Amino acid sequence: KQEVTQIPAALSVPEGENLVLNCSFTDSAIYNLQWFRQDPGKGLTSLLLIQSSQREQTSGRLNASLDKSSGRSTLYIAASQPGDSATYLCAVPSPSYGKLTFGQGTILTVHP
């Protein structure tokens, strides 16, 4: 059974800092890994999808890496802004169909 863990559970940083969010998974037989952002009480916004054949994926100030062999992914946010405050979730699909297994999320607060 796939299990996904995110560390830290919460993070508070001053504006402008670079930060790293961590995601680990127990079953390395994954096809991809997806990072999402969730604002309070809202749905999920897809940030990045990394295929298993890739090691990195970038979008603006966001960079996600994937190491299948060690069962880890990181989301790097450069020059954080108060608008980045949200919960960040990582998820991996099951091998046979599209069920996503999510981590518990990291609650990020960026203060001015």
Next chain:
Amino acid sequence: DAGVTQSPTHLIKTRGQQVTLRCSPISGHKSVSWYQQVLGQGPQFIFQYYEKEERGRGNFPDRFSARQFPNYSSELNVNALLLGDSALYLCASSLEAGNTEAFFGQGTRLTVV
């Protein structure tokens, strides 16, 4: 293009009642999945439908059921509501059944009193 749309956005029901939640996927997407998210946790998988057939079911009681229509929209039904069913219900749309990017709607907040 419109994203994934869910209705209603908020709902209050009484214990024992039944509820139907609706989801319209992104145009061209054939797969719809449903998730339940309780406060402070990650979303939990309930169902996946692809081409109107159930492709996967999570660890939820039989009070939960779903279906997908020929236009790929979907409904999630929950019978005999319990207080513990209070949650944010999320619908995800994707092109195919697996290993493609998932896009989520804004969710339906269900409160059972």
